Structure formats: C-alpha cells, structure tokens
Amino acid sequence: MIRVLLADDQALLRSTFRMLIDSEDDLTVVAEAANGEEAVDLTHQHHPDLVLMDIRMPLLDGLAATRRICAAPDLAGTRVLILTTFESDEHVAHALRAGASGFLGKDVTPAELLAGIRTVVDGEALLSPVATRVLVNRFLASPDGIGDLPRGLLPRLTDREREITGLAALGLSNQEIADRLVVSPLTVRTHVHRAMTKLGARDRAQLVVIAYQEGLVRAP
Incomplete structure (x- = not known):
C-alpha cells in the first residue's frame, strides 16, 4: 500500500485528491496539511511514501517544506511530488534543488496524477519536458551548482x-x-x-x- 500525505492550503482540492487517491486499491491518504509547517510535522509523524506538495502555502511554502523533508535523515524513504497551478522555470529549478522527485501541473488528468504517484514511489523521476529543459539550462548553470551531490564517481x-x-x-x-x-x-x-x-x-x-x-x- 502506497501511503500519501496531501499538502495544499485549499481544502476543496485536498478533499478531491483524497477521494481520487483513496479510490485506488494500492493507494491511501494518511494525513492532510494546510500549510508547509504542518506538512513537515505530519511527514515526521506518519512517514508517508510520498508527499503531494503544493508550492504556494502559508507559514512555509512548499519548496521550503520539501527541502526540510528531503534533508531529514529519518525521512529518506519519503518522496515529494510537487503539484502546482503552473510550471514556471523558477519553480521547477527550485523544486529540483530542494530534492523533489517529480513536478506536475494541476491541469493533469486524474489518471496522470495517479500514474505520477506510482512512478515517483517506484524510484523514477517525473520530469516533464519543461522540467528537463530547466534542469539542463538553469539548474546546472546556477552559481552554486547542485549542492552537495557527489562528484567524480x-x-x-x-x-x-x-x-x-x-x-x-x-x-x-x-x-x-x-x-x-x-x-x-x-x-x-x-x-x-x-x-x-x-x-x-x-x-x-x-x-x-x-x-x-x-x-x-x-x-x-
């Protein structure tokens, strides 16, 4: 069973996502967060397989929350799938830098979202053509590179x-x-x-x- 945590400040969207995810035999929603702080706290509590993370949320935005989750040693098994209203170059670059394993726009179909969750939990990246282009043109060209990833291996x-x-x-x-x-x-x-x-x-x-x-x- 794939355990999912929903992080979005819109209650209606969380309810919609919950109904969709819980309708699948191999997926279940274990918790909901209305802001980034809650997302981090609840992820530590429930250790979900995947966090479906919105970018724009109060108290702590989704990118900062993603960074905290991906940096936590006890959450090494948790993946983050960014789901947002629009794909901008800046958001894709920061999401990848923060450690997100996937990036989807909110205009995806229910089937695409469910497939995306399974893909990310299965260990594959979910990079749209926009995200891949940004990965090449912006992410790698930034002054501080890609952070602490290993080199020379x-x-x-x-x-x-x-x-x-x-x-x-x-x-x-x-x-x-x-x-x-x-x-x-x-x-x-x-x-x-x-x-x-x-x-x-x-x-x-x-x-x-x-x-x-x-x-x-x-x-x-």
Whole structure:
C-alpha cells in the first residue's frame, strides 16, 4: 500500500485528491496539511511514501517544506511530488534543488496524477519536458551548482550502467530504454538502481542531475 500525505492550503482540492487517491486499491491518504509547517510535522509523524506538495502555502511554502523533508535523515524513504497551478522555470529549478522527485501541473488528468504517484514511489523521476529543459539550462548553470551531490564517481559504473544512466538523463523511461537496448524493463530498472546506489543519488532525478554534472551527457 502506497501511503500519501496531501499538502495544499485549499481544502476543496485536498478533499478531491483524497477521494481520487483513496479510490485506488494500492493507494491511501494518511494525513492532510494546510500549510508547509504542518506538512513537515505530519511527514515526521506518519512517514508517508510520498508527499503531494503544493508550492504556494502559508507559514512555509512548499519548496521550503520539501527541502526540510528531503534533508531529514529519518525521512529518506519519503518522496515529494510537487503539484502546482503552473510550471514556471523558477519553480521547477527550485523544486529540483530542494530534492523533489517529480513536478506536475494541476491541469493533469486524474489518471496522470495517479500514474505520477506510482512512478515517483517506484524510484523514477517525473520530469516533464519543461522540467528537463530547466534542469539542463538553469539548474546546472546556477552559481552554486547542485549542492552537495557527489562528484567524480562515474568510474564506479559499469559500461552498461553508464549507458543506461545516460539514456535516463535524456528523459527516456525504463520502457523506452528497454526498447532501445532490446532488454527487459526489469533489467533496466536493476541497472538504474545500481547506478543510483553507486553514485549516492536519492532518486532518478538526482541521477539525471549527476549525469549532466559529470559530463556523461551534454546539454544541447
């Protein structure tokens, strides 16, 4: 069962999301937060698998709350999926920097939202074309780089892990990588997780960042 915490200052939206998520056999909402402070506190209390986080909230915004959650040692198993009204370059860049594993606009369909939750909990990044573009053009070009992510670890990867990491950094899904390399999606997933472990990446989003940082793939 995937346990989800909802963080949004609009009660109607939280109620809608709860009904949608609780209607699925493998998903359940464990708590709701109306502001960023509550989101952080309730995440520590419930240890959900995923926090569905709005950006604009009172007391503490969603980006600051995401940063606190992702930095907490006892919440290493919790992923954050940012859900907001609009995708701006600035918000995408800050969400990724804060440690978010995914970024969706609130105009997504119910099916896309549910699929996004499962994707992020499964360890894959959920990066739209906008987010990927920002990752390349703004995030990596910022003065302070990408923070404390490890460097110089690419030699630890096997040739296959390096190849698959590069394809993941180009935005390909596990299925797309499997189709290109004529292997099973499970094989791709295994290589991705091994690469994440060797590189110290929290999730697929950080793996993509490291691939660009280390020059495994080049920004266009």
